[in-house]
Amino acid sequence: MATARMLQVFCDDQGHFGDTASIIIDEEKRIPDNERQVIARTLATGETVFVNSLKDASISVMHPQGEIDFAGVGVLGAAWLLAKLQNTPLDKLNGRGGTIKTWQDGDLTWIETDSTTLPAWNYKQESSVEAIESVRLTETSAIQHTMIWAWANETDGIIRARTFAADWGIPEAMGNGSGAMLLAKKLNRNIEVHHGKGAVIFAKPNSGDLVSVGGRVHQEQDRLIS
Numbered sequence: 001m002a003t004a005r006m007l008q009v010f011c012d013d014q015g016h017f018g019d020t021a022s023i024i025i026d027e028e029k030r031i032p033d034n035e036r037q038v039i040a041r042t043l044a045t046g047e048t049v050f051v052n053s054l055k056d057a058s059i060s061v062m063h064p065q066g067e068i069d070f071a072g073v074g075v076l077g078a079a080w081l082l083a084k085l086q087n088t089p090l091d092k093l094n095g096r097g098g099t100i101k102t103w104q105d106g107d108l109t110w111i112e113t114d115s116t117t118l119p120a121w122n123y124k125q126e127s128s129v130e131a132i133e134s135v136r137l138t139e140t141s142a143i144q145h146t147m148i149w150a151w152a153n154e155t156d157g158i159i160r161a162r163t164f165a166a167d168w169g170i171p172e173a174m175g176n177g178s179g180a181m182l183l184a185k186k187l188n189r190n191i192e193v194h195h196g197k198g199a200v201i202f203a204k205p206n207s208g209d210l211v212s213v214g215g216r217v218h219q220e221q222d223r224l225i226s
Contacts, residue, residue, distance in 0.1 A: 002031065004043055004223045007077040010175040010199040010215035013107075017198030018218065019175025021077030022048045024225075029060075036062045039225055046170055047071040049078040057082055058094045064169055069097030069117040072177015072201075072213050080109040080217040110214040111177075112206060115185055118178040121163075122146040123186070129160040137172055140164040147179040149193075157191045159183070175199045181211040 003025070008018040022045040024031075029052050031039070040048040041064040049071070052058040059078055061071050075093065079102040083090040093100040097117030103110050124146055126132055132150050145168050149161035161180075163173040173179075174196035184191050184203035193201040202214040 002026070002039065002225045004039075004048070004225055005081055006045075006220040006223055007081065008218040008220060009073045009077045009080075010177065010195065010201045011218050012198055012200050013216070015216070015218045017174070017196070017200075018215070019073045019173065019196065019199055020045045020220075021074045021217075022223070023051065023074070023078050023081050024048060025051045025054065027051075027053060033062075033067065036060070037064065037066060040064050042225060043223070045074075046173065047074045049074040051078065051082065054082065054086065056094055057090060057092060060096060067096060068119070069095065070100075070113060070119070070178060072111075072179075072181065073175045075100060075113075076109055076111050076177055076213065076215055077217055079111050081219075083109075084219075105214065107216050108202065108214040109217055110202075110212055112210055112212040113181075115182060115209045115211045118182055118211075119145070121176070121179040121182055123179075123183065124148045126150040132160050132162055135162065137164075140171070141166050147176055147183065149183065152194065157189055159191050159193045161193050161195045163195070172196065175201060175215075177201060177203075177213040177215070181213045185209075185211050 005023040011018040040062040101112040143164040145165040163176040180203040190204040
């Protein structure tokens with residue numbers, strides 16, 4: 001029996017919307033990888049983050065198709081949760097892709113990592129927010145892990161976006177932290193992404209290949225997994 005801590009990540013400033021993250025504390029990796037993959041498939045939150053060591057903030061990110069280096073929703077959720085559980089500021093996580101820096105700024109939790117560890121998202125820019133809103137899910141089954149986006153306010157760096165990744169088992173993602181990070185790097189500017197049905201994602205490029213993403217987190221009811 002395992003307990004999945006269920007979080008909403010990239011909420012708006014009222015604690016609403018966002019995308020669901022599932023975090024499981026599994027000290028000493030007692031759950032083998034094949035069972036972790038089954039759990040990730042059962043929880044169906046995109047990816048499940050397993051905490052291998054609270055002391056070392058060591059994590060594994062498990063997608064239903066296997067372990068991956070990074071997932072923005074899950075990793076940011078894990079950073080928020082570990083800081084809360086230990087009642088102390090957290091400055092880093094240790095994942096398969098290397099060290100992930102983290103910090104708190106007001107009600108925002110931030111994480112920073114090397115962009116080369118992020119999933120390879122595709123992008124399609126539209127001419128208006130209305131074009132983003134008008135896309136119907138029934139039209140997207142052939143879209144390959146793509147974030148479609150448009151400027152809502154280019155001067156202020158505000159973007160409207162949606163992400164479709166049926167080929168990765170996610171018809172439409174309510175949050176996409178890694179996609180926002182790579183878009184910030186592509187545009188070479190800080191951005192605020194209004195994503196999915198109401199998620200709010202902050203992202204910015206840093207020196208070299210480093211990129212950061214920030215958001216608000218709200219804890220939901222835990223879920224028991226047999």
